[in-house]
Amino acid sequence: MAVPQPTADRCHDKKYKLFKMLGEYLDLCIRISVVVFCANFIERLCSVSIEYIFYKKYYLPEDRLSTIIRRACTYNVNTIWLAIMLLLLGFARFGSTGNLKNLLPNHVYLACMPLYWVFSFAQLSYRPLGYAHWIRGTHGLDYAAGMASNYFHGYLKLALPERNDDGLKKRMQVYEDTHSINFATDRLIILIPDDMFVKGIIVSDLLEKAEPLETTFINRAGVNRPFKHAVYRLKRQINGTTYYFAMEGATPMLSFFEAMNSQSSTSWQMREMKREIWLKFAKHLKELTSSWPETEHEVELFIYNSRNLNGESADVGELLFAHFEARLGNKKQLN
Structure with missing residues (x-):
């Protein structure tokens, strides 16, 4: 046993x-x-x-x-x-x-x-998800980062800062004094909708195109380039005041939208990753403008969904009114 x-x-x-x-x-x-x-x-x-x-x-x-x-x-x-x-x-x-x-x-x-x-x-x-992860990286080699860098260094960094007693804030101040109006913000508003399409004239029931800011000329690579910024009037008052905006769409996003609708310049990867590119463009542009001392207080990126929850086209004027009504209303309460 x-x-x-x-x-x-x-x-x-x-x-x-x-x-x-x-x-x-x-x-x-x-x-x-x-x-x-x-x-x-x-x-x-x-x-x-x-x-x-x-x-x-x-x-x-x-x-x-x-x-x-x-x-x-x-x-x-x-x-x-x-x-x-x-x-x-x-x-x-x-x-x-x-x-x-x-x-x-x-x-x-x-x-x-x-x-x-x-x-x-x-x-x-x-896997296609790898493209998304690569775009989100910080290498600066992707299409979105390239568009944001070109837009910043070739346009915003030149046209907005104060140089020789001329800059965005100076031109806006002259505009206010000349036309006896008030800007809602002393920054250039750049519209970045998620469908990446902004018309040549921004259409809204609440916005009316006004006379643009004074054109400034800057020599760039031997070309005396004109830089101008559109101005829009908000038809609905905020706290009893009619406000104006220096505002434009992000032109690189519009170019990308047009490329997406061209058979010769698009690919399925671009169409698949268009939202990733849109988000990376906005993120990288914000990093560029906020990290450069001469532009950190000159630009306000207005990033929004082009359609509301019901699937209808969003009115950018309504979005701007709601955004600045809350901001200016809070500012009035603090004062």
Whole structure:
């Protein structure tokens, strides 16, 4: 008759088997990770060769090879941290077992490297969501950031700041004194609707186009360019006062809207990501205007949905009235 093993010994055996299984699992993960990193490194070396042979015209001759190697073999921060963690885990396992053979992949594992290249070629991780994540990044290489940068550096940064006793605020002050009116804000309002379409003349039952601000001329790349800003009168009074706005639509967004409706200049990716592009444009433009001292108090971005909850076109005049009624009403109460 077998003598039952004491309970304490059985618990010890279970813990031993559990830790053994965990250790074997970690060893397996390390071996697979080594195979993946090796396959990835070989793939990068192949891409260096392909780039150097077939796409050399995209690089300057004096630093062609170094640039290709840097672009092909640079790892991001997450990958570097993962490699460090796996390295530390490998040292820890080797320190506890003293067996290096269990950590290194054998020929069976190495023979699976082509499977990694097949998955990579098939872009197994591809998904349109990746485009959205890339647009949301801070690299500045996407279409939205490019439009915002060009709009800021080529227009807003030139036309708005005070230079030689002339700037947006000075022209608005002269306009107020000349026409005996009041602006609701001393900033240029830039309309950025989510459908990205703004007509040449902003249409609203509550807005009436008035005489524009004085045109200013600024030399840009040898061309004396005129810069002008439209002015609109709000037909409905706020606190008994009729207010005016220096206001215009974001022209890059209108250009993007037109490109979206052209078969030769659009793609399904652009149509799929149009809202991402709209949001990134607004976000990046706000960052640019608020981070530059000469424009941080010159622009007010008015970002809004072009349709209301009922699916009807939103009246931008109504939206402006509600926005500034709340702001000016609160300001009056504080005073």
